[in-house]
Amino acid sequence: MSGESLPALFWIIHYLFLAVTLGTTIFSLIKKEMVIFSMVTSLTAIIVPFIGLINSISRMVGTEYDYIKEIFIAWGVIDNPSDIGICIYTFLVGQVD
Secondary structure, three states, rough: OOOOOOHHHHHHHHHHHHHHHHHHHHHHHHOOOHHHHHHHHHHHHHHHHHHHHHHHOOOOOOOOOHHHHHHHHOOOOOOOOHHHHHHHHHHHHOOOO
């Protein structure tokens, strides 16, 4: 992997946000306010990083953008690798004008 990673400041902000999210959900669970929402949020905050870790282990080289492009080509979503921008935009926004 040759040391590809995001800057340290990104990881500090990311894990700080994760800790604040988990702390807030635990506080809400203790106070018994919005229990179901707090449980869903805490489970999501715990499970999603592990899924990301598993997915990053299966990616041998390249960036996440390259990995997503390979996945879309393998699934047959796109035929031309230059169409990845349109595909990601459609996925995020939901429509192409």
